[in-house]
Amino acid sequence: WNVGVDMAFLNNRITAALDWYLRNTKDLLCFVTVPAGSATSNQMNQNVGSLRNLGVEATITARPVVTRDFTWTTAYNVAWNKNKITKLNSSDDPNAVVTTGGISGATGNTVAAHKVGYAANTFYLFQQVYDENGQPIDGVYVDQNNDGVIDEANDRVLNHSIDPKVTMSWNNNFSYKNWDLGISLRASIGNYVYNNVAAQRQNLNTTWQNSSLTNLINADYYFKGTATTNYYMSDYWLENASFLRCDNITLGYTWPHLLNNALRLRLFGAVQNPFVITKYRGLDPEVAGGIDNNVYPRPVTVTFGLVAT
Numbered sequence: 001w002n003v004g005v006d007m008a009f010l011n012n013r014i015t016a017a018l019d020w021y022l023r024n025t026k027d028l029l030c031f032v033t034v035p036a037g038s039a040t041s042n043q044m045n046q047n048v049g050s051l052r053n054l055g056v057e058a059t060i061t062a063r064p065v066v067t068r069d070f071t072w073t074t075a076y077n078v079a080w081n082k083n084k085i086t087k088l089n090s091s092d093d094p095n096a097v098v099t100t101g102g103i104s105g106a107t108g109n110t111v112a113a114h115k116v117g118y119a120a121n122t123f124y125l126f127q128q129v130y131d132e133n134g135q136p137i138d139g140v141y142v143d144q145n146n147d148g149v150i151d152e153a154n155d156r157v158l159n160h161s162i163d164p165k166v167t168m169s170w171n172n173n174f175s176y177k178n179w180d181l182g183i184s185l186r187a188s189i190g191n192y193v194y195n196n197v198a199a200q201r202q203n204l205n206t207t208w209q210n211s212s213l214t215n216l217i218n219a220d221y222y223f224k225g226t227a228t229t230n231y232y233m234s235d236y237w238l239e240n241a242s243f244l245r246c247d248n249i250t251l252g253y254t255w256p257h258l259l260n261n262a263l264r265l266r267l268f269g270a271v272q273n274p275f276v277i278t279k280y281r282g283l284d285p286e287v288a289g290g291i292d293n294n295v296y297p298r299p300v301t302v303t304f305g306l307v308a309t
Contacts, residue, residue: 001021001022001023002019002020002021002022003019003020003021004017004018004019004020005018013062013063013066014061014062014063015060015062016058016059016060016061017057017058017059017060018057018058019056019057019058020055020056021053021054021055021056021057022052022053023052023053024051024052024086025050025051025052025053026049026051026087027050027089028047028048028049028050028051028120029045029046029047029048030045030046030048030098030100030114031043031044031045032044032046032048032099032100032114034046042108043102046089047089048088048089048090048098048114049086049089049090050085050086050087051083051084051085051086051120052084052086053082053083054081054082054083055079055080055081056079056080057077057078057079057080058077058078059075059076059077060075060076061073061074061075061076062074062075069176069177070174070175070176071173071174071175072172072173072174073172073173074170074172075169075170075171075172076168076169076170076171077168077170078166078167078168079167079168080165080166081163081165082119082165083120083163084117084118084119085114085115085116085117085118085119085120086116087116088114088115088116094116094117096115097113097114097115097124098113098114099113099124100113100114100121101113101121101123101124101194101289101290101291102291103194103196103199103232103291104200104293105196105199105200105232106231106232109232109233110124111123111124111125111194111233111291112124112162112194112290112291113158115158118158119161119163120161120163121161121162121163121289121290122158122159122160122161123158123159123160123161123162123192123194123235123290124156124157124158125156125157125159125233125234125235125237125238126141126142126150126156126157126230126233126234126235127141127142127144127155127157127235128140128141128142128234128235128236129141129142135220135221136221136223136234136236138223138224138229138231139229139230139231141155141230141234142155142157143155144157150230152233156233157235159235159238160192161191161192162191162192162193162287162290163191164188164189164190164191164242165189165190165191166187166188166189166190167186167187167188167189168186168187168189169184169185169186169187170184170185170186171183171185172184178253178254178255179251179252179253180250180251180252180253180254180268181249181250181251181252182250183246183249184246184248184249185244185245185246185247186244186245186246186247187242187243187244188241188242188243188285188286189242190240190242191240191241191242191285191290192238192240192241193238193239193241193280193282193285193287193290193291193292194237194238194239194290194291194292195238195239195280195281195282195292196237196291196292196293197217197282197283197292197293197294197295198217198219198281198282199231199232199237201216201217202216202217202219202221202222202223203216203222203223203224203231204216204222204224205224239279239280239281239282240279240280241278241280241282241285241286241287242278242279242280242285243276243277243278243280243285244276244277244278245273245275245276245277245286246273246274246275246276247272248270248271248272248273249270249274250268250269250270251268251269251270252266252267252268252269253267253268254266254267263308263309264308264309265306265307265308266306266307266308267304267305267306268304268305268306268307269302269303269304269305270302270304271300271301271302271303272300272301272303273298273299273300273301274300282294283295283296283297283298284297284298286298
């Protein structure tokens with residue numbers, strides 16, 4: 001279902017669009033863990049269940065300033081989406097989960113799950129316990145059911161999703177006489193990332209390794225734990241990866257009437273990915289799938305060009 005409204009004002013100086021949608025999808029494919037002996041691998045693609053997406057999106061485009069020499073055009077988009085698992089094919093039990101989100105560094109470990117009533121790919125981890133100084137206590141997690149035993153079935157907690165709650169973009173174009181300037185900004189709010197790079201390298205047991213890509217990283221705390229202490233399953237590695245990124249800045253100058261109006265020449269310079277603002281401690285907060293194994297930063301690219309028409 002989709003309902004939309006398009007509007008225009010002041011002889012199209014301002015245009016706006018508003019959309020509301022509701023979509024139900026069934027028989028979703030997901031790469032999930034399967035019972036031992038049921039297949040030749042411990043993970044495979046399966047039709048796991050049904051999903052509902054509910055969202056609102058709004059876009060406004062305007063030319064706030066239009067004069068003989070100067071024009072400013074701006075476009076702003078904001079979108080909110082909420083998804084929820086409505087059915088799992090594997091069980092009628094409302095408490096059943098389908099684990100997903102395999103990680104590196106620990107064979108067979110998964111850090112996310114699907115459960116009815118929760119967002120798809122909700123993280124599924126132990127709640128880390130901290131000392132009085134705010135440092136994590138190695139191998140100690142909250143006993144959610146107070147039975148004195150920490151186990152995956154009863155003490156892992158579903159919390160946070162790989163998907164942002166809100167996304168925004170803001171594009172601006174300015175022209176002054178023969179000059180032009182364009183700036184594109186994009187934001188993601190409420191998305192979380194499992195920092196698998198830190199989980200593998202923020203451990204004293206890795207100090208013997210010689211490769212700079214697998215050695216210790218700069219951190220406030222180093223663990224001594226191993227996979228047997230559920231080291232990889234701590235929500236310590238789960239981070240808010242909200243960000244504001246500048247995708248592109250372009251500056252150009254045009255000579256419109258060269259060679260008796262036979263040539264139009266434009267010289268420009270552009271920089272892609274000039275900056276990103278985030279509290280995420282990894283290299284890049286924009287991680288497909290929500291599990292960060294990235295050890296190479298996204299490049300900042302500078303381009304110069306000349307266009308003749």
